Amino acid sequence: MRRVRLFYPTGSWxxxxxxxxxxxxxxxxxxxxxxxxxxxxxxxxxxxxxGLASSRVPFAHYALIVILSLPVMVISPVLNMFWPPxxxxxxxxxxxxxxxxPIYAEGLRVGVDRDxxxxxxxxxxxxxxxxxxxxDLADAPTYLxxxxxxxxxxxxxxxxxxEVSNFLLTLYDVQESRGVDFYTSNPIVNFARRTNILxxxxxxxxxxxxxxxxxxxxxxxxxxxxxxxxxxxxxTGAERAWMWAVAAVTLVLLALRIYTVFVPGDYPLEFGxx
Amino acid sequence: xxxxxxxxDRFSWRFETNRAWVLDDVSLDVGPGEIVGVVGRSGCGKSTxxxxxxxxxxxxxxxxxxxxxxxxxxxxxxxxxxxxCDRVAMVFQSPDDQISQLNVWRxxxxxxxxxxxxxxxxxxxxxxxxxxxxxxxxxxxxxxxxSGGQKQKVALAAALAMHPRxxxxxEPTTDLDPVSRxxxxxxxxxxxxxxxxxxxxxxxEVDLIxxxxxxxxxVDGGRIAHDESADRFFLDLPALREAGLxxxxxxxxxALLHDDDPSWPRTHRYADTLRALDERLATRPLRGGDGTAxxxxxxxxxxxxxxxxxxxxxxxxxxxxxxxxxxAIEDVxxxxxxxxxxxxxxxxxxxxxxxxxxxxxxVEPTLGRVLVGGRPLRKKDPDRVGRVGYVFQNPDxxxxxxxxxxxxxFGLKVRxxxxxxxxxxxxxxxxxxxLAGLRNRHPLALSKGQRQxxxxxxxLAPDPPVLIFDEPxxxxxxxxxxxxxxxxxxxxxxxxxILFVTHDINLVIRHAHRIVVMGGGRxxxxxxxxxxxxxxxxxxxxxxxxxxxxxxxxxxxxxxLPGDVLTPLxxxxxxxxxxxxxxxxAP
Numbered sequence: 001m002r003r004v005r006l007f008y009p010t011g012s013w014x015x016x017x018x019x020x021x022x023x024x025x026x027x028x029x030x031x032x033x034x035x036x037x038x039x040x041x042x043x044x045x046x047x048x049x050x051g052l053a054s055s056r057v058p059f060a061h062y063a064l065i066v067i068l069s070l071p072v073m074v075i076s077p078v079l080n081m082f083w084p085p086x087x088x089x090x091x092x093x094x095x096x097x098x099x100x101x102p103i104y105a106e107g108l109r110v111g112v113d114r115d116x117x118x119x120x121x122x123x124x125x126x127x128x129x130x131x132x133x134x135x136d137l138a139d140a141p142t143y144l145x146x147x148x149x150x151x152x153x154x155x156x157x158x159x160x161x162x163e164v165s166n167f168l169l170t171l172y173d174v175q176e177s178r179g180v181d182f183y184t185s186n187p188i189v190n191f192a193r194r195t196n197i198l199x200x201x202x203x204x205x206x207x208x209x210x211x212x213x214x215x216x217x218x219x220x221x222x223x224x225x226x227x228x229x230x231x232x233x234x235x236t237g238a239e240r241a242w243m244w245a246v247a248a249v250t251l252v253l254l255a256l257r258i259y260t261v262f263v264p265g266d267y268p269l270e271f272g273x274x
Numbered sequence: 275x276x277x278x279x280x281x282x283d284r285f286s287w288r289f290e291t292n293r294a295w296v297l298d299d300v301s302l303d304v305g306p307g308e309i310v311g312v313v314g315r316s317g318c319g320k321s322t323x324x325x326x327x328x329x330x331x332x333x334x335x336x337x338x339x340x341x342x343x344x345x346x347x348x349x350x351x352x353x354x355x356x357x358x359c360d361r362v363a364m365v366f367q368s369p370d371d372q373i374s375q376l377n378v379w380r381x382x383x384x385x386x387x388x389x390x391x392x393x394x395x396x397x398x399x400x401x402x403x404x405x406x407x408x409x410x411x412x413x414x415x416x417x418x419x420x421s422g423g424q425k426q427k428v429a430l431a432a433a434l435a436m437h438p439r440x441x442x443x444x445e446p447t448t449d450l451d452p453v454s455r456x457x458x459x460x461x462x463x464x465x466x467x468x469x470x471x472x473x474x475x476x477x478x479e480v481d482l483i484x485x486x487x488x489x490x491x492x493v494d495g496g497r498i499a500h501d502e503s504a505d506r507f508f509l510d511l512p513a514l515r516e517a518g519l520x521x522x523x524x525x526x527x528x529a530l531l532h533d534d535d536p537s538w539p540r541t542h543r544y545a546d547t548l549r550a551l552d553e554r555l556a557t558r559p560l561r562g563g564d565g566t567a568x569x570x571x572x573x574x575x576x577x578x579x580x581x582x583x584x585x586x587x588x589x590x591x592x593x594x595x596x597x598x599x600x601x602a603i604e605d606v607x608x609x610x611x612x613x614x615x616x617x618x619x620x621x622x623x624x625x626x627x628x629x630x631x632x633x634x635x636x637v638e639p640t641l642g643r644v645l646v647g648g649r650p651l652r653k654k655d656p657d658r659v660g661r662v663g664y665v666f667q668n669p670d671x672x673x674x675x676x677x678x679x680x681x682x683x684f685g686l687k688v689r690x691x692x693x694x695x696x697x698x699x700x701x702x703x704x705x706x707x708x709l710a711g712l713r714n715r716h717p718l719a720l721s722k723g724q725r726q727x728x729x730x731x732x733x734l735a736p737d738p739p740v741l742i743f744d745e746p747x748x749x750x751x752x753x754x755x756x757x758x759x760x761x762x763x764x765x766x767x768x769x770x771x772i773l774f775v776t777h778d779i780n781l782v783i784r785h786a787h788r789i790v791v792m793g794g795g796r797x798x799x800x801x802x803x804x805x806x807x808x809x810x811x812x813x814x815x816x817x818x819x820x821x822x823x824x825x826x827x828x829x830x831x832x833x834x835l836p837g838d839v840l841t842p843l844x845x846x847x848x849x850x851x852x853x854x855x856x857x858x859x860a861p
């Protein structure tokens with residue numbers, strides 16, 4: 001693996017949107033998807049699908065992520081509709097004829113709710129990563145006023161994921177060349193052998209972290225001093241308004257959700273249930 | 275010296291974990307604009323010397339010091355590295371240990387931005403540094419997608435963007451292929467014109483930096499054993515040899531010629547030597563005919579004709595990694611016979627590693643076939659460890675068992691050898707490699723040399739007829755390289771077939787029987803070391819190879835010296851012959 005990259009430049013409005021605005025909207029969507037009921041998450045997910053389509057990023061570019069998410073999205077409603085957490089309080093809406101299993105309405109609703117949460121999170125992540133170049137994304141937290149160490153850590157992590165992964169693959173090769181079999185029929189043995197590899201990886205990366213921190217300090221990096229270079233262009237007024245509006249709506253929704261936790265009741269759109 | 279930019283004043287340092295002093299009573303001055311080469315064998319204290327100049331030692335390590343290091347008038351015991359960063363910049367050995375940003379321009383701007391330069395000034399410096407290093411075209415590239423040579427140039431540009439007055443280079447070319455090394459050194463050469471910039475460059479590859487520095491310091495056992503101008507430093511070649519260093523080929527040649535004729539210039543400079551050769555040798559071509567008159571210069575013996583049966587066969591083999599746009603290995607046909615010593619060389623990304631993976635059976639060819647001993651080698655073959663042994667660059671990464679004895683026994687166990695046979699073989703191999711007294715120790719508790727011997731023991735225990743060495747000499751000094759090569763030659767003489775992957779052309783032309791040059795996933799050259807050297811520097815440059823200085827002189831001298839010389843001694847013998855011929859031709 002040479003690099004971590006999903007960015008696909010098309011020049012769409014989402015690509016042009018300021019990375020800091022996108023980061024705030026992304027965070028807001030993840031929070032909102034986690035707390036809203038399915039009746040509200042459904043339209044939000046449709047909105048995200050429309051957003052992704054408008055980015056003009058071809059499906060093939062992110063198809064792998066969708067395919068990897070699908071099994072989880074299928075399993076969640078199936079498990080919940082046949083085996084809900086509390087069958088006694090569920091009402092049956094039908095029977096799965098081939099096996100004679102009852103289908104529980106509440107279980108199905110919880111399954112769909114989880115799917116919307118997982119699918120929505122996946123969509124918003126795809127939108128963020130396909131429309132934002134990673135270095136710009138790494139600069140976004142600093143632009144938003146967070147400590148520069150956050151952006152630096154994010155950039156350094158993305159920078160070193162391929163390095164560590166290549167090192168790991170090399171170790172697999174070296175040990176396989178000595179006859180270590182990582183694919184025996186015993187998964188415990190395989191797990192133990194793979195865990196063995198992690199020890200030299202950890203030792204090497206710790207010593208690398210020490211060398212890297214020396215290099216960073218010799219180049220003037222200090223926690224107490226923010227670097228002067230802001231790579232991102234200034235936000236436009238509209239972008240700033242968008243960001244604040246989304247943040248405000250999210251805060252209101254979170255506050256309402258917290259209120260419903262402490263004051264149970266019958267709220268519209270099943271807002272009080274989760 | 276009042277005007278020193280860097281001064282070691284009787285400085286000593288030892289790490290808390292070790293009682294021995296790594297640096298012992300070191301005194302050294304570096305003046306403004308001076309270029310100083312610091313040389314010495316691996317582990318002699320060179321890198322610690324540099325870390326002390328930046329303040330990383332003592333601030334980032336626990337240890338004890340005596341004396342002082344003063345950088346631009348500030349005692350590094352008081353000034354932290356970040357306090358010195360507006361005047362001192364350092365390029366570390368591995369670019370991957372210092373590049374932290376995701377694209378090139380951000381990486382180059384990282385230092386000036388930390389220096390709190392105004393954003394416009396940071397941008398100006400980014401452009402200036404990229405221009406100076408000649409990598410303006412890489413500006414927007416992702417750092418992860420760069421080659422090793424490109425990364426090191428980015429690291430150099432990042433250091434220069436900080437506008438240092440002292441640039442410290444710690445083995446800046448160790449991990450690079452030959453052409454990338456030359457490119458990085460060419461950039462440093464260009465910096466010589468900046469008279470305000472002092473440079474300290476550390477390397478164990480003396481030949482590589484011999485033409486670069488004006489002054490050299492030899493570090494031996496933590497002390498400065500010699501500190502002289504370059505001209506004087508290379509007069510005492512026996513001292514360098516005693517210190518385990520590779521002699522600069524040009525200096526070695528001139529020392530030999532000077533012994534014959536005291537008027538011959540004792541220089542280590544390539545251009546002066548070429549001029550002397552052109553002035554003193556008749557310009558008529560001396561090469562010619564069947565070359566029999568020249569045979570006397572061939573000191574390195576010709577390789578034996580490969581007579582054994584084919585052991586490794588690649589038949590139009592290709593391999594493409596999943597989702598890769600082009601094959602890593604393409605249409606490679608290669609036959610290696612039993613008992614051959616084959617070196618595989620080529621630039622980074624040329625396909626060397628994938629070739630070894632194919633032979634080891636770690637990946638299977640997408641097209642064609644690969645046979646070892648007449649049949650394919652597969653991951654699941656229980657006898658695989660007994661057919662091909664693989665020695666990796668860093669032996670530590672090969673060791674994973676709890677004791678030395680179990681480490682050696684592992685391959686035998688995989689192959690299914692019975693216990694009594696295994697015990698006997700383990701005892702035999704441990705004895706051979708002088709590890710018998712350590713059989714119950716944990717492998718990672720051994721010294722570096724012992725760990726290396728243990729890695730060899732583990733690979734040799736199943737007695738594989740083929741051994742693949744993957745860059746085992748990278749980063750090692752000359753003495754250690756020669757020790758490894760002697761061990762490999764011994765294994766070859768004992769009948770084992772050797773496949774030796776390396777960047778070091780100078781090393782393999784003296785030892786290998788045959789050289790395979792990889793490029794773009796294909797075999798670009800396959801022949802003897804002499805045939806490769808005879809191609810000449812221009813054709814070698816096409817193959818991304820750089821000939822050793824002795825061979826380069828033979829090609830560039832107007833007198834037409836034999837182009838297949840491999841060592842300074844061979845060139846000396848050829849020049850001596852040519853001088854006599856010139857003397858005869860002169861009247």
